[in-house]
Amino acid sequence: MNKVTFKGLVLLFFVITGTFKVNAQYTSANDVVFETPLLLTKTMMEQHAQLVQKLLDVTYTPLQKQKHFQLIKDYWIKNDYKGMQNIAGNLQYAQQLQQFSEQELNAVIKQVRSALIIDLIEDGKQAEDSRWYLKTYLAAHPPLVAGDIPFIQETADAILDCEFFINKELKSKKVLALTKEQREAAYKELASQWSAFDMEKKKTLMRGVSNMGLIAYRWKTMSALDKVFVKAQYVGPQYLTPAEKNAYQNAIAQNNSQMQQLRGQQWGLLQNELNGMKQSTDIIMGRGIRWDPSRNRYVQDGGIVTEFW
Numbered sequence: 001m002n003k004v005t006f007k008g009l010v011l012l013f014f015v016i017t018g019t020f021k022v023n024a025q026y027t028s029a030n031d032v033v034f035e036t037p038l039l040l041t042k043t044m045m046e047q048h049a050q051l052v053q054k055l056l057d058v059t060y061t062p063l064q065k066q067k068h069f070q071l072i073k074d075y076w077i078k079n080d081y082k083g084m085q086n087i088a089g090n091l092q093y094a095q096q097l098q099q100f101s102e103q104e105l106n107a108v109i110k111q112v113r114s115a116l117i118i119d120l121i122e123d124g125k126q127a128e129d130s131r132w133y134l135k136t137y138l139a140a141h142p143p144l145v146a147g148d149i150p151f152i153q154e155t156a157d158a159i160l161d162c163e164f165f166i167n168k169e170l171k172s173k174k175v176l177a178l179t180k181e182q183r184e185a186a187y188k189e190l191a192s193q194w195s196a197f198d199m200e201k202k203k204t205l206m207r208g209v210s211n212m213g214l215i216a217y218r219w220k221t222m223s224a225l226d227k228v229f230v231k232a233q234y235v236g237p238q239y240l241t242p243a244e245k246n247a248y249q250n251a252i253a254q255n256n257s258q259m260q261q262l263r264g265q266q267w268g269l270l271q272n273e274l275n276g277m278k279q280s281t282d283i284i285m286g287r288g289i290r291w292d293p294s295r296n297r298y299v300q301d302g303g304i305v306t307e308f309w
Contacts, residue, residue, distance in 0.1 A: 031043055033045070033073065033076075034073075034076040037079075037081060037084065038076075038081075038084045038085070038088055040072070040073070040076055040084075040087075044087075044091055045068075045069045045072050045073075047091055047094055048068070048072060048087060048090060048091055048094070049065055049068045049069070050094070051090060051091075051093075051094040051097075052068065052133055054105070054109065055109055055113075055116055056113075056116070056133060056136070056137045056140075057109075057113070057137075057140070057141070058136055058137060058140045058141075059140075060136075064136065067132065068129075068132075071128060071129040071132060072087055072129070074128070074129075075087060083127075107217060108214070108217060110154065110213075111158070111210060111213030111214050111216075111217050112210045112213070112214065113152075113154045113210070114152065114154055114155045114158060114206040114207070114209050114210045115206060115207045115210035115211075116210075117134070117137065117150075117152060117154075117206065118149070118203050118206045118207055120133055120134040120137070121134060121148070121149060138150065141153065141154075144156060144187055144190075144191045144194075145191045145194045145195065147195075148199065149199055149202040149203065149206070151190070151191055151194040151202075153187065155205070155206055155209055156186070156187050156190050156191070157183075158209035158210070158212060158213050159190060159205075159209055160178060160183060160186055161213070161216065162209060162212035162213060162216060164177065164178075165212070165215075165216040165219070166234070166235065169216075169219060170230070170231050170234055170235045170239060171235055171239050172239065172241075215230065224247070225247060225251060228240065228244045228247055228248050228251075229248070229251075231244070232248050
C-alpha cells in the first residue's frame with residue numbers, strides 16, 4: 001500500500017489532536033527476515049498486517065495473512081527500494097496511531113475509509129499489494145454498486161450523515177435522524193445515481209465525504225470561533241446568529257493572535273477539507289436532489305439545490 005495512503009490519515013489525526021509522538025524503531029534481531037538494504041522482521045510484517053486490517057475493517061484468515069507477508073517480502077526480493085521505504089513509512093505511522101484510544105481510532109478511520117479506498121484504487125494501478133488489499137476489502141464489504149470505482153456503504157452513510165450534520169450544526173435546523181428503513185431506501189436511491197457520475201466525480205465525492213466526516217467528528221472539540229468560521233465559509237454568514245456574526249466580523253477586522261492561528265497550518269488543512277466537502281455536496285445537491293423523509297425517498301426538485309431534511 002502506498003505510503004501516501006497512511007500519511008494522509010496520520011496528518012488528519014494530527015489536526016485533531018495537535019500532537020503525535022514517534023515510538024522507538026523495531027530493533028528485534030531474533031526474527032530478522034532481511035537485514036539489507038532496510039531491516040525487515042517478522043514483527044514488522046505482523047504490525048503492518050494489523051494496520052491494514054484495522055484501516056480496512058477486515059480480519060485475515062491464516063492464508064490471507066501469509067499472502068500479506070509475501071507481498072511485503074516481495075519488495076525485498078525484487079529489490080524495490082521505494083516499496084521498502086513505503087512499508088517502513090507505514091510502520092512508522094502505525095506506531096504514531098498507537099497513542100489513540102480504540103474508540104477514537106475506530107471513529108476516525110470510519111470517517112476516512114472512503115478516501116482510503118480511492119487511494120487503494122489509485123495505488124493499485126501499479127502496486128500488487130494495493131490491488132490485493134482492495135480485493136480483500138470488497139470481499140468482506142460487498143459494495144452497493146460494483147465497478148472500477150465501487151459505491152461502498154461507508155460512502156453512502158457518510159453522505160447521509162454529513163447532510164444531517166450540515167443541516168443540524170451548520171444551519172441550525174431542527175432535523176430528525178433517518179430511520180433504518182429510510183436509510184436503506186436512501187442507499188438504493190444513491191446507488192441509482194452513482195452510475196451517472198464520471199470517474200472524477202466519484203473520486204471527488206469519496207474524498208470529500210471523508211473530509212466532511214472529519215469536520216463533523218472534530219466539531220465537539222472545536223473552539224467557538226473555529227465553528228463560526230466553518231459555518232461562515234461553508235453555508236454562509238446568513239446562517240450565523242447575531243452574536244456569531246459579530247464575532248466573525250470582529251475577528252476579520254482585528255488581526256489578532258487568534259486569527260493568525262486560524263490562518264496557520266491547522267486552519268489551512270481545515271479549509272482544504274471544507275473545499276472538498278463543498279465539492280462533494282455540490283455533486284449530489286447540484287442535481288436538485290433532496291431526501292424527503294415523509295415519502296421515504298429522494299426527490300428531484302427541478303434543479304434547485306435544496307436540503308435532504
